[in-house]
Ligand SMILES: [Zn+2]
C-alpha cells in the first residue's frame with residue numbers, strides 16, 4: 005500500500021476533457037456555471053494539479069449568486085476533506101480542470117434563497133447532501149437521489165458507464181462540474197431537495213457528517229446484507245470503514261474484523277468500536293488470518309479501502325503503466341475470505357477497469373458482489389439525523405482534528421500521507437461558531453501544534 009514508489013496512472017484528464025468537448029454536455033435541468041455577486045470575496049480550495057505535481061491552493065474568489073430560482077446560497081460553517089477527495093488530489097478522476105473548487109461534505113446557514121424555494125429560509129442551519137438531485141426525475145422519485153438523471157453533464161461518464169450518477173459538489177466535471185463546499189459560500193442547486201434543516205440540539209460537529217460519511221457507511225452495511233448474528237470483515241479503517249464497523253455492531257453483528265495497517269486507526273476500531281483487527285503489514289496472509297478467526301469465512305465483506313491501494317507488485321506495475329486503472333487485490337481477498345453464499349459490498353470508489361479479477365470464486369462460491377454506488381444520502385438522512393440526535397450514533401468517535409479553512413492545502417498533504425493521526429477533520433470558516441464540548445480544539449499546521457489526537 006505504499007504508493008510512494010509509483011506514479012499514479014492519471015486517467016488522462018486532457019483526453020477526457022477533449023472527449024467531453026467533442027461530444028458536448030449532457031442536458032441537465034440546472035446550470036453548472038455560477039453567477040457571481042458584485043464585490044464580495046471568499047476563501048476557496050481550488051485544484052491546480054498537473055502531470056508532475058499534486059497541487060491544491062487556498063484562493064480568494066468571487067462569491068456565488070443565485071443563478072436559478074431553485075438555488076440557495078449558503079454561508080459555510082463546516083466543511084472537511086474526504087478520502088475520495090484524495091482521488092482528485094492524486095489526479096485519478098477524469099475531467100478535473102484547473103481552478104475547480106473541491107469539497108462535497110459541507111453545511112452552513114442559508115444566506116439567500118431563489119424565488120421558488122419553499123422548504124428553507126434565510127438563517128436556517130442546513131446540511132447539504134454531497135449529491136445534487138433534481139427531486140423530480142424518475143430516480144429522484146424512487147428516492148435514489150445519488151442516481152438523479154438530470155444534474156450530471158458528463159458525456160464522458162455516460163459513454164463509459166452507460167448512464168452517469170448524479171452531479172456532485174466539487175468532484176470534477178466527471179461529476180457535473182459544480183463548485184464544491186471547501187469554501188466559505190456555496191451555491192446549492194435545487195436547495196429544497198439537497199438541504200436538510202438541522203435542529204439546534206445537534207451541533208455542526210455531528211451534523212456535518214450527514215452530508216456523506218454517515219449515510220454512506222450506513223448504506224454500505226445495508227448493501228452487504230449485514231444482520232444480527234452475522235460476521236463481517238471490513239477492508240480499510242478510514243472514516244467509512246470505521247463508521248460501517250459501528251453500524252455493524254449496532255445491527256447486532258456477531259463479529260466485525262477491520263483490516264488496515266495504520267496503527268491508530270486499528271486501535272480506534274478495537275478499543276472504541278469493539279472489533280477484531282488485522283494489521284496486514286504484520287499478517288502477510290489476510291485471508292488466512294480471517295479464517296483463523298472465522299473458520300467458515302465471514303458472512304459479509306465490505307471493501308472500504310480504494311482502488312488506488314495496491315499491495316503486490318503486479319497491480320502496482322499495471323496501474324503505473326496504465327494497463328488497469330483499478331486494482332482487484334482487495335476484491336479478490338474478499339472473494340476468498342467470504343463464506344460460501346456470502347455477500348460483498350464495494351463502497352470504496354472504483355473508477356474503470358481491473359485485471360486478474362477472481363471471477364471463479366465469485367461464481368463457484370455463490371457470492372453476491374454488490375457495488376454500493378454513490379449512497380442515496382436523502383433516502384437515509386432524516387432517520388440518521390434522529391439516531392444522531394438521540395445519541396444512538398455519534399459520528400464524532402472518528403473526529404480527530406479541527407482546522408481553519410486557510411490551512412486546507414497543508415491538510416490535504418497530511419491527510420494524503422495519513423500523518424499526525426489525522427482521521428476525520430472538521431474545517432471551520434469565518435462563519436463557524438465555537439467548538440462543541442467534547443470535540444477537538446483548533447489545531448494549526450503553521451503554528452506547528454498538530455499532534456496525534458487524544459481520540460486516537
Ligand atoms: Zn466524502
Ligand SMILES: [Zn+2]
Nearest residue numbers: 138141144152
Ligand atoms: Zn433527479
